[in-house]
Amino acid sequence: MPKVTVDGQEIEVPNGATVLQACELAGKEIPRFCYHERLSIAGNCRMCLVEVKPGPPKPQASCALPATDGQEIRTDTDMVKTAREGVMEFLLINHPLDCPICDQGGECDLQDQSMMYGRGATRYEENKRAVTEKYMGPLIKTIMTRCIHCTRCVRFSEEIAGVDEIGAIYRGEDMQITTYLEQAASHELSANVIDLCPVGALTSRPYAFEARPWELKKTWSIDVSDAVGANIRLDSRGREVMRALPRINDAVNEEWLSDKGRYQVDGLSRRRLDKVYIRKDGKLVPAEWNEAFAAIAAANPKGSIAAVAGDLVDCETMFAAKALLGALGSDHLEGRQTGLDYDCSNLAAVNFNSTFEGIENADAILIVGSQVRWEAALVNVRLRKAAKRGAKIFVVGPQWDTTYPATFLGEDAAVLHDLPQAITEAFSKAERPAVIVGGGGLAKGALHPALAFAEQFNLVREGWNGFNVLHMAASRMGGLMLGYAQKGGIGNIAKAKPNVLISLGADELDYGAFADSLKVYIGHHGDAGAHAADIILPGASYAEKDGTYVNTEGRVQFAEKAVFAPGDAREDWTILRAMADALDVSVGFDSFAELQSAMIAAVPALGEEGLADFGQLPNADASIRASGAISYPIADFYMTNVVARASATMQRCSSELLHHDDLKEAAE
Amino acid sequence: MSFLGKIFTWWNGATIGTSLFTMRRGEKVGTDAQGNTYYRSRNKRDMTTAGSYIGAERRWVIYEGANDASRVPPEWHGWLHGSFDDVPESYLPPAKIWETEYVPNATGTADAYRPQGALERGGKRVKAVGDYEAWTPE
Ligand code: SF4
Ligand code: FES
Numbered sequence: 001m002p003k004v005t006v007d008g009q010e011i012e013v014p015n016g017a018t019v020l021q022a023c024e025l026a027g028k029e030i031p032r033f034c035y036h037e038r039l040s041i042a043g044n045c046r047m048c049l050v051e052v053k054p055g056p057p058k059p060q061a062s063c064a065l066p067a068t069d070g071q072e073i074r075t076d077t078d079m080v081k082t083a084r085e086g087v088m089e090f091l092l093i094n095h096p097l098d099c100p101i102c103d104q105g106g107e108c109d110l111q112d113q114s115m116m117y118g119r120g121a122t123r124y125e126e127n128k129r130a131v132t133e134k135y136m137g138p139l140i141k142t143i144m145t146r147c148i149h150c151t152r153c154v155r156f157s158e159e160i161a162g163v164d165e166i167g168a169i170y171r172g173e174d175m176q177i178t179t180y181l182e183q184a185a186s187h188e189l190s191a192n193v194i195d196l197c198p199v200g201a202l203t204s205r206p207y208a209f210e211a212r213p214w215e216l217k218k219t220w221s222i223d224v225s226d227a228v229g230a231n232i233r234l235d236s237r238g239r240e241v242m243r244a245l246p247r248i249n250d251a252v253n254e255e256w257l258s259d260k261g262r263y264q265v266d267g268l269s270r271r272r273l274d275k276v277y278i279r280k281d282g283k284l285v286p287a288e289w290n291e292a293f294a295a296i297a298a299a300n301p302k303g304s305i306a307a308v309a310g311d312l313v314d315c316e317t318m319f320a321a322k323a324l325l326g327a328l329g330s331d332h333l334e335g336r337q338t339g340l341d342y343d344c345s346n347l348a349a350v351n352f353n354s355t356f357e358g359i360e361n362a363d364a365i366l367i368v369g370s371q372v373r374w375e376a377a378l379v380n381v382r383l384r385k386a387a388k389r390g391a392k393i394f395v396v397g398p399q400w401d402t403t404y405p406a407t408f409l410g411e412d413a414a415v416l417h418d419l420p421q422a423i424t425e426a427f428s429k430a431e432r433p434a435v436i437v438g439g440g441g442l443a444k445g446a447l448h449p450a451l452a453f454a455e456q457f458n459l460v461r462e463g464w465n466g467f468n469v470l471h472m473a474a475s476r477m478g479g480l481m482l483g484y485a486q487k488g489g490i491g492n493i494a495k496a497k498p499n500v501l502i503s504l505g506a507d508e509l510d511y512g513a514f515a516d517s518l519k520v521y522i523g524h525h526g527d528a529g530a531h532a533a534d535i536i537l538p539g540a541s542y543a544e545k546d547g548t549y550v551n552t553e554g555r556v557q558f559a560e561k562a563v564f565a566p567g568d569a570r571e572d573w574t575i576l577r578a579m580a581d582a583l584d585v586s587v588g589f590d591s592f593a594e595l596q597s598a599m600i601a602a603v604p605a606l607g608e609e610g611l612a613d614f615g616q617l618p619n620a621d622a623s624i625r626a627s628g629a630i631s632y633p634i635a636d637f638y639m640t641n642v643v644a645r646a647s648a649t650m651q652r653c654s655s656e657l658l659h660h661d662d663l664k665e666a667a668e
Numbered sequence: 669m670s671f672l673g674k675i676f677t678w679w680n681g682a683t684i685g686t687s688l689f690t691m692r693r694g695e696k697v698g699t700d701a702q703g704n705t706y707y708r709s710r711n712k713r714d715m716t717t718a719g720s721y722i723g724a725e726r727r728w729v730i731y732e733g734a735n736d737a738s739r740v741p742p743e744w745h746g747w748l749h750g751s752f753d754d755v756p757e758s759y760l761p762p763a764k765i766w767e768t769e770y771v772p773n774a775t776g777t778a779d780a781y782r783p784q785g786a787l788e789r790g791g792k793r794v795k796a797v798g799d800y801e802a803w804t805p806e
Contacts, residue, residue, distance in 0.1 A: 238799065239799060239800075240799055240800075268800075269799060269800040269801065270800070270801045271801065271802075271803045272800050272801065272802055272803055273802075273803050274800070274802045274803075275802075277805065283805065284805035525803065526803025526804075526805075530803065530805075531805070566799075566800045566802070567800075567802065
């Protein structure tokens with residue numbers, strides 16, 4: 001552990017730290033443009049100059065200089081001050097003065113740092129360089145004249161996303177950043193370069209000229225577009241969510257967010273359910289709340305009612321529905337809409353036990369039926385890190401474009417019972433072996449064979465649990481903890497023929513199986529569920545209610561309400577509470593706080609933010625055998641939930657990036 | 669208007685003093701569409717008296733009805749303030765058909781503009797639905 005002196009203050013820094021990190025540890029701020037904690041070091045902006053002794057008598061780029069014992073670092077001398085002013089002046093030689101029309105204004109590193117470290121006045125008389133516009137797809141807007149050549153975007157695509165999409169052409173002052181052949185950037189994390197770009201060269205296309213950062217209300221929320229539970233910040237103005245940005249959480253999403261989580265928010269103001277509807281003579285007509293409740297009461301729900309949870313609902317809503325069903329004497333609860341029926345008797349067996357942070361350290365990984373890039377783009381980032389550290393990765397299932405070297409073992413799930421030698425070799429040598437079972441694998445009965453695999457290769461050992469299930473729905477783990485899983489799955493509920501079916505935003509469900517039930521849809525978007533429903537009660541989306549979500553690791557996280565629901569829509573739990581009154585039963589809570597404490601009393605793990613403890617893995621049932629060709633459940637990455645399907649941005653991404661319709665002109 | 673009426677409704681038209689002054693010194697130059705009458709001093713001597721220290725002619729208006737300065741239309745406003753030498757009819761082009769009638773400022777009167785939702789208009793406004801697109805079954 002080297003000891004260095006920063007501005008006269010002696011500190012000890014970890015091995016391998018750079019001078020810049022040492023200064024940060026000492027509480028000194030070092031201006032920088034190209035350095036980023038999660039990217040490799042480039043050292044090309046020179047903004048981080050400091051004075052270091054011993055060494056040549058000139059300022060040194062601190063981000064690229066390792067801290068060594070006995071260094072004397074100064075960040076407050078005249079030399080450093082003039083050096084920073086000089087670098088800033090060089091950067092501004094070619095940077096346009098268009099802050100008033102730039103979307104980065106107010107959250108721009110260049111603005112802030114020129115205020116703090118730049119000269120007070122300009123000395124320029126020459127013309128500025130101009131760069132031709134580039135096309136980077138429907139999400140990223142480019143104004144390349146503003147680029148300061150920090151290459152963060154290039155490094156992100158290469159290192160984190162793992163696709164060589166963005167690069168630099170020409171050199172020196174003429175250097176230009178572009179996507180290759182000006183194709184649209186099309187991977188699932190492409191929009192993160194917008195956050196990374198320290199200036200306004202890469203900005204958000206759907207959000208262009210919409211708002212200024214200082215007029216937005218910021219709310220901490222949780223992303224529901226997949227089961228990763230990325231931490232996000234919703235920026236809203238009035239009752240409209242303008243944008244979603246990632247929050248930093250090293251355990252979950254690090255600093256990234258998938259494009260879907262980021263850009264589906266414009267769907268929150270389209271196709272909204274804002275009135276009560278009742279089906280009369282085969283047609284849905286607007287109605288009053290009382291009428292709707294009376295119609296439900298008339299259908300005789302006592303003892304014959306079922307609830308199906310959709311993919312986006314929070315735990316409180318699910319618990320409120322469970323309490324209502326309990327009061328009516330029924331326990332027909334299910335969340336796995338597509339008919340999956342895996343064994344949920346022990347939640348440890350359906351959890352991502354390695355944790356996202358842990359899976360980075362795995363050295364042999366078997367993926368069974370999961371197209372991780374689409375099902376959990378941020379987990380794929382972790383897998384790529386593991387691969388870069390030398391992990392061997394095997395996939396059972398149809399080929400997909402991994403961003404790391406992986407061996408595909410064919411589509412047949414039965415391969416789990418007849419492992420190729422490559423796997424047995426890799427896993428018997430591995431120190432931290434892991435298996436990941438995805439939705440495609442669960443559908444083919446791969447859960448118990450995977451548990452058997454875990455026993456065979458000793459996946460659970462001191463300080464390591466390598467057994468993982470990767471879900472796709474934000475509500476899944478929470479639903480399983482609250483008992484939204486039947487033996488026999490959704491088919492079992494259909495067989496019970498309930499008088500009333502309460503659908504909590506379930507849009508993936510096959511409503512044909514419930515032809516005789518009164519279908520009550522409580523949700524926020526008009527989609528398949530609303531079309532099939534007999535009664536529609538307008539509810540709140542994830543941005544419009546407080547709620548608890550559990551991600552696929554079993555991590556309990558709270559989201560806050562950013563805006564109000566439109567029209568007559570109510571927060572879901574209040575609808576269920578009012579319904580209880582109309583049906584003359586008591587659910588035992590009158591406020592959100594009471595609901596939450598009742599839920600926590602029933603499932604204590606939901607009361608504590610962080611990883612829930614599900615205990616030991618169960619023993620494998622060797623009689624269950626996996627068989628059949630695996631297929632992946634997601635057909636279109638940008639269209640997986642109701643919000644995304646309603647979003648104009650996601651529709652454009654889907655048609656342009658996946659179906660390659662030529663929308664370039666329309667998007668300009 | 670009766671003599672007593674003049675005394676007690678001083679806010680309409682000229683006061684007695686102004687009427688006397690106008691009779692003695694004023695020369696009528698014209699009336700506008702609303703019936704307000706415009707005067708200037710008959711005597712050149714008045715040019716040097718109070719109110720015309722720059723040597724300009726003294727000009728004034730006697731309102732037909734309420735003494736509200738915003739009732740003077742723009743063309744006569746210009747004349748009153750000495751921007752034009754002569755009365756408007758003599759040099760302004762005839763009014764175009766698309767020109768609207770001049771309306772005095774209604775602020776503070778019963779005719780004042782009330783936005784939708786103002787209490788004076790019943791306090792009702794239409795629902796704000798413009799910021800989202802609602803779903804309909806069709
Ligand atoms: S586009 Fe932005 S992130 Fe990329 S090199 Fe230029 S300034 Fe850096
Ligand atoms: S931050 Fe050190 S050179 Fe850019």
